[in-house]
Amino acid sequence: MKMALSLTNVCKRFGGVTALDGVSFDVAHGELLGLVGPNGAGKSVLVNVVSGFYPLTTGSILVDGRDVTYAPPHHFGRLGIARTFQNIRLFKRMSVLENVLVAFPRHVRSPFGSILRWNRRAEIDHALALLSQMRLVEKADQSAGSLAYGEARRLEIARALATEPKLLLLDEPAAGMNDRETDELRADISDLRSMLDAIVLIEHNVEFLRGLSDRLVVLDYGRMIADGVPDIVLKIPAVVEAYLGAAEDA
Amino acid sequence: MIQDYLFFTGINVLLAWSVYIILMSGSLSFANGGFMALGAYATGYLTTTYGLDLWLVIPPVALLAALFGALVSLPALRTRGVYLILVTIGISICMGVGIESSEALGGVKGMGGLVGTEPWHVFVLVGVVGLFLLIVSYTPLQRILDAVREDEYVARSLGINTTYVKVVSFGAGAALAATSGALYAHYLIFIRPEHFNVMMSLFMVLYVILGGVNNLWGAALGATIMTLAPEFIRGMAEWRPTVFGLIIILLLLVRPQGLLAFRTRTARAGTRVAKWVQGKLVPGGAAS
Amino acid sequence: MVGDQIINGIILGSMYALIALGYTLVFGVLDKLNFAHSEVFMAGGYVGLSWIALGAPVWLAIIGVAAVAGIMGLAVELISFRKFKGSDGQITASLSSLAVGIVMIDLVQKYWGSEPIAISLPVALRTAGFTLGGMTLTWLKVGILGFTLILMIGLQVLVQKTALGRNIRAVADNPASASLLGVDVKRVNQQTFFIASALAGIAGLLLTMRTGFASSDIGLGFGLKALAIMGIGGMGDLRGAVIGGLVVGLCEGLGFQFGFGRLADIMVWVLMIFVLVVRPAGLFGNATARDVRA
Numbered sequence: 008m009k010m011a012l013s014l015t016n017v018c019k020r021f022g023g024v025t026a027l028d029g030v031s032f033d034v035a036h037g038e039l040l041g042l043v044g045p046n047g048a049g050k051s052v053l054v055n056v057v058s059g060f061y062p063l064t065t066g067s068i069l070v071d072g073r074d075v076t077y078a079p080p081h082h083f084g085r086l087g088i089a090r091t092f093q094n095i096r097l098f099k100r101m102s103v104l105e106n107v108l109v110a111f112p113r114h115v116r117s118p119f120g121s122i123l124r125w126n127r128r129a130e131i132d133h134a135l136a137l138l139s140q141m142r143l144v145e146k147a148d149q150s151a152g153s154l155a156y157g158e159a160r161r162l163e164i165a166r167a168l169a170t171e172p173k174l175l176l177l178d179e180p181a182a183g184m185n186d187r188e189t190d191e192l193r194a195d196i197s198d199l200r201s202m203l204d205a206i207v208l209i210e211h212n213v214e215f216l217r218g219l220s221d222r223l224v225v226l227d228y229g230r231m232i233a234d235g236v237p238d239i240v241l242k243i244p245a246v247v248e249a250y251l252g253a254a255e256d257a
Numbered sequence: 258m259i260q261d262y263l264f265f266t267g268i269n270v271l272l273a274w275s276v277y278i279i280l281m282s283g284s285l286s287f288a289n290g291g292f293m294a295l296g297a298y299a300t301g302y303l304t305t306t307y308g309l310d311l312w313l314v315i316p317p318v319a320l321l322a323a324l325f326g327a328l329v330s331l332p333a334l335r336t337r338g339v340y341l342i343l344v345t346i347g348i349s350i351c352m353g354v355g356i357e358s359s360e361a362l363g364g365v366k367g368m369g370g371l372v373g374t375e376p377w378h379v380f381v382l383v384g385v386v387g388l389f390l391l392i393v394s395y396t397p398l399q400r401i402l403d404a405v406r407e408d409e410y411v412a413r414s415l416g417i418n419t420t421y422v423k424v425v426s427f428g429a430g431a432a433l434a435a436t437s438g439a440l441y442a443h444y445l446i447f448i449r450p451e452h453f454n455v456m457m458s459l460f461m462v463l464y465v466i467l468g469g470v471n472n473l474w475g476a477a478l479g480a481t482i483m484t485l486a487p488e489f490i491r492g493m494a495e496w497r498p499t500v501f502g503l504i505i506i507l508l509l510l511v512r513p514q515g516l517l518a519f520r521t522r523t524a525r526a527g528t529r530v531a532k533w534v535q536g537k538l539v540p541g542g543a544a545s
Numbered sequence: 546m547v548g549d550q551i552i553n554g555i556i557l558g559s560m561y562a563l564i565a566l567g568y569t570l571v572f573g574v575l576d577k578l579n580f581a582h583s584e585v586f587m588a589g590g591y592v593g594l595s596w597i598a599l600g601a602p603v604w605l606a607i608i609g610v611a612a613v614a615g616i617m618g619l620a621v622e623l624i625s626f627r628k629f630k631g632s633d634g635q636i637t638a639s640l641s642s643l644a645v646g647i648v649m650i651d652l653v654q655k656y657w658g659s660e661p662i663a664i665s666l667p668v669a670l671r672t673a674g675f676t677l678g679g680m681t682l683t684w685l686k687v688g689i690l691g692f693t694l695i696l697m698i699g700l701q702v703l704v705q706k707t708a709l710g711r712n713i714r715a716v717a718d719n720p721a722s723a724s725l726l727g728v729d730v731k732r733v734n735q736q737t738f739f740i741a742s743a744l745a746g747i748a749g750l751l752l753t754m755r756t757g758f759a760s761s762d763i764g765l766g767f768g769l770k771a772l773a774i775m776g777i778g779g780m781g782d783l784r785g786a787v788i789g790g791l792v793v794g795l796c797e798g799l800g801f802q803f804g805f806g807r808l809a810d811i812m813v814w815v816l817m818i819f820v821l822v823v824r825p826a827g828l829f830g831n832a833t834a835r836d837v838r839a
Contacts, residue, residue: 109415118397118417122392354810498648
């Protein structure tokens, strides 16, 4: 069976530093995978690898059965991988609405053809639908730079959804949110599952993932130390030691 | 005389737009003086040596300049920021010295006998290019260019082929600079390499900086002010570089975005938001 | 003949190196390009010529030029660099210094005229000399070479051995942490500008003495080439600036000798484009991960 995403023996070195060391896991269709690990475990490097920004040192990446190991970064977006950023990166000078409109695949694929082929009303309605899904529709004409922190995070997700992705990579979406915002976000992500083929959720905070994710992959120092159902994984001694110990310090 | 002023204003507006078109995708080009020289000399050579019609040679030369611009931008775009400034200055200087060394193009002595441009030709081109840029500013292309300019990394993650976008905009800017050069040369009758030296490239960029980098009006305004003001303010013509330089220095200190800082929204939801909210009383569902 | 061209090339190169050192010092410390630098170099020739016209001996003129050029550097720092910090200010600062350069060219042309002006030096200084192994060496050439060598060694000692140099290196490495360690970053920036500009001014005077003329277009012609040399040697790399300057000077000297004419002038730009595209850290620098982020 083809997997939504399949990593085989992925290694990434920067000079002498090994950031990822033989990471292999699959994400099945319909799955919500949680990727956890202490700070510096290589989670963000992994996101950058899977979204095509860091070329691999060795190993391979398959998306829906297609080998994309050597594809240029923009191909990853076109193949249906969308991502958000740990340090929110919106187009701040554009409006909220424009941040969503810019990501529509039809125009992304042929930027210059878009002068002729576009439908203002239909596109705005589609964008408003996505914004309303992320509870931002009233803010549509505001500048993206003026959004509050939690709203900005949600707009990043809306923008990612606009690319019509199959696989969504969320890089620490709950970072910096208060409890109420975190709960709302958890509900939002839950709602997204029906729209997407698979979700990979990178999180520092295990509690956020408990009950939300189907499966957990645990990284520590660039190595994969566990892969399985959350309740079981979180009882493995190595995970408790490497991850939970570090989390308590933080 | 007034015709001359208007003609040079038109040319400078076109040159400022040629810089602006490249800047739209996030690259600051100091090579446009070189592209302008390419257009001027290539068309000049064809019209004087082979007696070809100016309007016949401009399209292929503009295309050639576009290809040349795209070609030089490929390596240039591997560099960014100040490195790109250095590389494009280098291209401008190489073009200048290349022309000076070429006997066929008249070398340092220059090239003469260039006729055929009427001022209204330039006004028509200003109108056409301006209208095109105005239309673009309301299309998805404008958003994509803005995205590439604001955060190339994110733009790529959305699936935008940023290299392609930048190379095409470089080519388009080069073609416009070359076309302006051709019209300019065939109005001046006689051209010399120093008409297209590094200073020319620097001035084009500074027109855009003066007027504002975020919209097409800024570039046009900057070029117009700097061409016309010296002619109409007594004593300023003589001190043009100093006055221009001081204005730029002051402007960067108090208003780094240029005179016109606004960016036009490519699309607005406007009343559709209210309709949307009314249609579905509780948007999103998750908030309830 | 070839020997003479080698000597001429080395002299040329040592002046490129002096200017490139200033570019690279400022770039190393502030991470910004100072486009006014080549015009400070240009103005140095006129200022020195004026000192000598007033009857100052050459050594005093050199000190005078260094002081005036240094003060110009402080002014450039204040106008074009003080306010524009961080990577956002990188382009703004370079555009602002470009505008300062344009103003300087215009003012020099208004005051001294746009035609080159001859410097009044004793004829003996320009012609007296000796021959060595087929090369004709004038005392002027020997003096220029010796003096630039002293300046380069002096700069090296200053940067490597003194407290000032330690501060400069600290700020170049990381302004934020240098500031935490108690280094007055603003002061170090000013000192860097003063030193860089003084070197450029001296180079302007030396070139004027060498050619016999001060000219208002050497900033864009000669001075910008030093900018390209910085690109070749590595932005912020002092050793690269010196080696790059000498290599380019030698190649140009020999290029003219073998009839490449004006084409020798663009060699440095072609080489720079090649280096920046293929090896952005410079020919002699270590490739760093600085620009790796996609």
